[in-house]
Amino acid sequence: xxxxxxxxVCGITTVEDAKEAxxxxxxxxxxxxxxxxxxxxxxxxxxxxxAQLPPFVHLVGVFVDSDxxxxxxxxDYCGLTHVQLHGSEDAEYCQxxxxxxxxxRLLKAFRxxxxxxxxxxxxxxxxxxxxxxxxxxxxxxxxxxxxFDWSMIESLGLKLPILLAGGISVENxxxxxxxxxxxxxxxNSGVEEEPGKKDHAKLQQFVELVRSVDRELASxx
Numbered sequence: 001x002x003x004x005x006x007x008x009v010c011g012i013t014t015v016e017d018a019k020e021a022x023x024x025x026x027x028x029x030x031x032x033x034x035x036x037x038x039x040x041x042x043x044x045x046x047x048x049x050x051a052q053l054p055p056f057v058h059l060v061g062v063f064v065d066s067d068x069x070x071x072x073x074x075x076d077y078c079g080l081t082h083v084q085l086h087g088s089e090d091a092e093y094c095q096x097x098x099x100x101x102x103x104x105r106l107l108k109a110f111r112x113x114x115x116x117x118x119x120x121x122x123x124x125x126x127x128x129x130x131x132x133x134x135x136x137x138x139x140x141x142x143x144x145x146x147x148f149d150w151s152m153i154e155s156l157g158l159k160l161p162i163l164l165a166g167g168i169s170v171e172n173x174x175x176x177x178x179x180x181x182x183x184x185x186x187x188n189s190g191v192e193e194e195p196g197k198k199d200h201a202k203l204q205q206f207v208e209l210v211r212s213v214d215r216e217l218a219s220x221x
Contacts, residue, residue: 005177005210006184008060008163009203011039013196015049020200024207027184028058030084033066033074038195039188046078060084060107068097075104082107084132091123098127105129107163112148118156131158132186135166147172150179170206177213185210 009021010030021029031046032039050059061080063071065087075083083101085094086109098106108124109132110116121131135148147167161183164176169190176185189195191203 004214005182006163007207007210008058008184008186009191009198010060010062010165010186010188011037011192011196012049012198013039013041013045015052017198017200018049018053020198021203022054022057024200024204025211026203026207028060028082030060030062030186030188031078031080032062034062034064034086036064041196043074043077050079058082062086065089068093068100071097072100075101080104082129084109085128086132086134091127094124094127107132109134109165111135112152112166116152116156118158121156121158121160125159128160130161130163130183132163132165147176150176153180170202170209173206173209174213177210178217181217 006027007025008028008030009026011032012018012021012029018029031041033043034040059078059080060082061074061078062084063086071083074080082105083097084107089108094106094108106128107130108128110120112133112135133153135146153162162180163184163186164180164182165186165188167190168176168185168187173185173187176182187206191198191206193199
C-alpha cells in the first residue's frame, strides 16, 4: 500500500514562511547554513524562528562540507532534529557525525547524473537514515531548480528511504511521486517568489497536490 508522502520545504529564512509551511501541512522545514547560498540563514536567526514554532515539526539543517564540530554546535544551539549533508562528505565523516550528533538524524544528499552508480551509496548505509537525490549540475551543490531522469532511480536499488529533490514543483510533483514513490519530496525554488521568500499560495497548492496523489495511489491498491 502507498504510504503518505512526507514533505520538506527547504530554504526557509523567515518565521512567516516557517509558520505558513507548517499551516499548509508540511512535515519538515529546512534551514541552509551554507554561506554561499542565496538562502543562507544564520544560526542566531534559526534559533529565533524555532522558538516560535509548534511541536512535532522536523527541523533540518543543511550543511556543505562544514567542520563537524561546528555542525554539532549548530545542532545543539538551534535544536535541529535532522542534518542534511549536501557536500562531498565521505562515509567516515558521516559515521563520526552520526555518533556525535545522536539523537539528531543524518541525511546524505547525492547529485544524480548519468555517472551515478549504486556503489556510490553503499558506504553510507550504516550512518545515514536516508538519501536526498538532487540534480547534478556542474559547480552547484544544490538548489538547481532542475529535475533529473527519475526513471534511473529504480536501477540503483537503494536500501534507505529516498527524499526526492531537484526541481520539484507544482508542475511535476504528481508525476514525481507516481514515478519514484519516494519517502519524501523536498521543495525549495518550486514554491518561491524569489530565493529565500516563499510563495504561500503555491506552497499550499503544492501540499494539496501531494495529498491528492497520495489518495489516488492509496485507492488504486
